[in-house]
Amino acid sequence: MPSIMGGSRSQGGVVTEKDQGQHEDGFLRRLWRSVFRGPIVPATDRDRRWIVFNTLLLHFRPTQLPEKTLRFTHTFGLGGMSLVLILLLFATGILMMFVYEPSPDAAYESITNLQDDVLFGRLVRNTHHWSANFLVGVALLHLLRVFLTGGYHPPRQFNWVVGLALLLFILVANFTGYLLPWDQLSYWAITISTAMLIYVPWIGEWLQQIARGGSEISSTTLIGFYTIHTTVVPAALIVFAALHFWRVRKVKGVVIPRREGEPVEDKPAKVLFLPHLLTREVAVACMLVAIIVLTSVFFNAPLGAEANPGMSPNPAKAPWYFLGFQELLLHFHPVIAVVLIPLAAALFFAMLPYIRYRHVDGIWMMSEVGRRSGVAGVVVGFVVTPLLIVADELSSGSADLSSGLSGVLPLVVVAAVIAGFVFGLRRLMAAPKEEIVQAVVILLLASMVVLTITGVWFRGEGMALVWPWEIGG
Amino acid sequence: MTVQPGDQDATTRRSFLGRIWLWLGGLAILEGAWITAAILRPRKERPDADREEIVVAGPVDRFEVGSVTAFPTGKFYLTRVEDGGFLALSRRCTHLGCTVPWVAGEGRFICPCHASSFDLHGEVLSPPAPRALDLHPVRIENGVVKVDTGTTVTRDAFSSSQVTRP
Numbered sequence: 001m002p003s004i005m006g007g008s009r010s011q012g013g014v015v016t017e018k019d020q021g022q023h024e025d026g027f028l029r030r031l032w033r034s035v036f037r038g039p040i041v042p043a044t045d046r047d048r049r050w051i052v053f054n055t056l057l058l059h060f061r062p063t064q065l066p067e068k069t070l071r072f073t074h075t076f077g078l079g080g081m082s083l084v085l086i087l088l089l090f091a092t093g094i095l096m097m098f099v100y101e102p103s104p105d106a107a108y109e110s111i112t113n114l115q116d117d118v119l120f121g122r123l124v125r126n127t128h129h130w131s132a133n134f135l136v137g138v139a140l141l142h143l144l145r146v147f148l149t150g151g152y153h154p155p156r157q158f159n160w161v162v163g164l165a166l167l168l169f170i171l172v173a174n175f176t177g178y179l180l181p182w183d184q185l186s187y188w189a190i191t192i193s194t195a196m197l198i199y200v201p202w203i204g205e206w207l208q209q210i211a212r213g214g215s216e217i218s219s220t221t222l223i224g225f226y227t228i229h230t231t232v233v234p235a236a237l238i239v240f241a242a243l244h245f246w247r248v249r250k251v252k253g254v255v256i257p258r259r260e261g262e263p264v265e266d267k268p269a270k271v272l273f274l275p276h277l278l279t280r281e282v283a284v285a286c287m288l289v290a291i292i293v294l295t296s297v298f299f300n301a302p303l304g305a306e307a308n309p310g311m312s313p314n315p316a317k318a319p320w321y322f323l324g325f326q327e328l329l330l331h332f333h334p335v336i337a338v339v340l341i342p343l344a345a346a347l348f349f350a351m352l353p354y355i356r357y358r359h360v361d362g363i364w365m366m367s368e369v370g371r372r373s374g375v376a377g378v379v380v381g382f383v384v385t386p387l388l389i390v391a392d393e394l395s396s397g398s399a400d401l402s403s404g405l406s407g408v409l410p411l412v413v414v415a416a417v418i419a420g421f422v423f424g425l426r427r428l429m430a431a432p433k434e435e436i437v438q439a440v441v442i443l444l445l446a447s448m449v450v451l452t453i454t455g456v457w458f459r460g461e462g463m464a465l466v467w468p469w470e471i472g473g
Numbered sequence: 474m475t476v477q478p479g480d481q482d483a484t485t486r487r488s489f490l491g492r493i494w495l496w497l498g499g500l501a502i503l504e505g506a507w508i509t510a511a512i513l514r515p516r517k518e519r520p521d522a523d524r525e526e527i528v529v530a531g532p533v534d535r536f537e538v539g540s541v542t543a544f545p546t547g548k549f550y551l552t553r554v555e556d557g558g559f560l561a562l563s564r565r566c567t568h569l570g571c572t573v574p575w576v577a578g579e580g581r582f583i584c585p586c587h588a589s590s591f592d593l594h595g596e597v598l599s600p601p602a603p604r605a606l607d608l609h610p611v612r613i614e615n616g617v618v619k620v621d622t623g624t625t626v627t628r629d630a631f632s633s634s635q636v637t638r639p
Binding site for chain 1: 513545548564568570571572573574583584585586601
């Protein structure tokens with residue numbers, strides 16, 4: 001089969017029109033060669049490079065890459081996993097669009113229809129649901145991995161920002177998709193989340209009107225969310241993901257892992273993308289798809305009763321990835337919780353690559369001191385945050401947060417904890433500035449994890465603090 | 474007058490046309506943004522009517538003093554306060570917009586979402602709700618109570634001037 005096998009005949013890769021054998025070949029052979037202009041099954045390294053370079057999808061990837069970056073525990077394949085999940089979401093999402101009707105009267109019934117009357121309908125919806133939730137987690141872990149290995153330093157600065165934009169699109173996709181089933185869960189989660197916008201000073205009401213397409217959640221909201229969910233966000237994801245991958249290729253792959261004290265290599269040993277990285281990526285993709293499908297077989301995507309604007313469920317919660325903010329709203333002045341903290345966090349993360357900084361890349365958490373102070377950040381975050389939540393609940397559980405000092409005081413306490421933490425790192429570990437910034441980010445992320453866990457499992461009726469096993473009753 | 478190619482200050486026909494193209498391009502982007510904004514802008518349901526949606530609640534004597542009557546289609550509660558006057562309270566919690574049910578046993582509205590509670594006048598009894606429940610204007614014509622749900626009045630707290638008396 002010389003036409004699909006590489007080797008002697010198509011050594012150069014390209015089979016030109018002046019190829020000698022052209023006249024003798026039949027129509028099918030000529031047709032085949034017009035579609036596949038080179039080898040499909042490569043025989044030599046030259047064929048392999050040719051394939052990567054001349055295949056539309058593969059050419060987003062490098063033809064060769066530093067051997068050390070192959071190690072799974074360096075990247076954990078998180079970026080690739082995100083792509084696999086996005087593709088799964090596209091496939092299952094398109095299937096569901098054939099059944100779903102985006103109108104308040106028909107939406108819920110079309111979902112129950114999909115689940116009960118369409119063969120594999122429930123599996124498709126479950127796969128979409130679990131892929132979407134895994135994607136939020138995997139993308140956040142990917143961000144954490146890049147942060148902790150210093151993958152945002154030059155020349156990768158702008159790709160970090162592109163990654164943040166991708167994370168934003170993923171959250172928008174999740175949020176707009178949450179409303180579509182039009183059940184009690186989705187209706188009230190979106191009501192509460194969009195109601196938070198009212199606390200933005202001056203333009204809050206306007207923002208809320210934009211988000212809802214009116215003063216209340218209506219058919220206009222649903223059609224708006226549906227359009228954003230099924231066209232705007234997928235298009236943005238395709239464009240930005242392509243840019244993201246292409247820029248990784250342009251800087252010759254991800255950061256090269258090294259030990260502390262090891263110099264950055266000028267000419268690292270390289271291996272070919274095909275087969276070394278591609279086979280690993282396909283293996284990770286297969287495992288991930290298997291995990292998602294198994295999860296979808298055994299765990300159903302939640303679906304409450306049909307949306308009833310006259311009856312709020314108790315408790316009414318936002319989607320899990322916004323529960324950290326809903327938890328903040330219980331402790332801080334609304335403007336601090338809804339505007340100040342999210343804006344400060346977003347600005348900080350976007351500015352991170354542009355801060356004047358010692359550039360340490362490829363070393364996990366910069367240094368030994370960095371690792372120890374990072375662990376300290378996790379420990380302090382997981383110990384102090386629950387204590388503060390309980391203390392706030394006991395002292396001012398029913399105070400009016402929007403007036404007086406009660407909403408601002410917690411910010412002072414939090415600032416004091418962070419200041420104490422920084423002071424401790426300086427005195428006890430003599431940590432340099434970069435390691436301290438890293439540890440504070442880890443501390444804040446750990447606190448956010450605690451807040452989210454509290455919101456998901458420890459908030460019962462009337463958003464009172466309860467044990468997880470008491471929520472159902 | 475001769476113009477040197479590459480002379481920054483002098484306007485040549487070429488640079489003038491180039492600038493015009495740039496402006497036209499900017500104009501096209503603005504037009505696109507305008508069209509997008511026009512389509513995304515919330516549409517009014519009935520543009521010509523003065524947005525009055527009157528709910529006829531019923532004759533005055535049908536409501537006892539101290540009673541709370543729910544009007545699910547109008548999305549409000551009609552309450553009759555101590556002096557015999559009426560208030561039409563929106564059922565939307567002023568905290569995050571959940572629907573507040575009247576808990577007859579405790580004699581107050583309790584929001585299921587964050588446990589805000591309100592009294593018969595819509596006044597906040599316990600936070601996190603920042604304001605008293607919104608009002609709809611009440612009119613009494615020929616002994617019949619009518620509520621205009623097309624208008625919503627926000628207020629910080631209850632005052633007796635908000636009550637409509639027969």
